[in-house]
Amino acid sequence: MKKLSLITMLLIGMLTFAQNKNEKAFLEVDGVCMMCKSRIEKACFGTKGVKSAIWDVKTHELKLIYDARKTDLKTIQKSVAAVGHDSKGLKATDEAYNSVHPCCKYRDENVKDDHND
Numbered sequence: 001m002k003k004l005s006l007i008t009m010l011l012i013g014m015l016t017f018a019q020n021k022n023e024k025a026f027l028e029v030d031g032v033c034m035m036c037k038s039r040i041e042k043a044c045f046g047t048k049g050v051k052s053a054i055w056d057v058k059t060h061e062l063k064l065i066y067d068a069r070k071t072d073l074k075t076i077q078k079s080v081a082a083v084g085h086d087s088k089g090l091k092a093t094d095e096a097y098n099s100v101h102p103c104c105k106y107r108d109e110n111v112k113d114d115h116n117d
Contacts, residue, residue: 027087
């Protein structure tokens with residue numbers, strides 16, 4: 001009987017102190033097309049701990065689910081910036097931005113206008 005109560009107490013204790021490892025977050029990430037979507041999401045999935053990454057072309061909203069024990073938002077933002085996309089608080093370098101396809105030059109007003117049609 002003592003073993004059963006000890007095991008029960010241990011299980012309750014473990015459940016009580018169990019952390020929710022999954023975090024949800026939203027980031028605004030600049031881009032204009034489906035190629036941007038693919039590049040942004042691929043960069044996120046290349047970051048250890050990212051479980052879900054969905055970027056919306058129209059709203060520029062990146063929905064994330066990630067393991068907070070393995071990564072954080074700043075690291076994910078750096079991965080996105082490394083492939084040439086700006087996010088709130090972190091701008092891609094000119095070198096990274098210039099590496100994107102000409103159709104994806106979201107900083108160019110003419111390109112943005114072309115995608116609005």
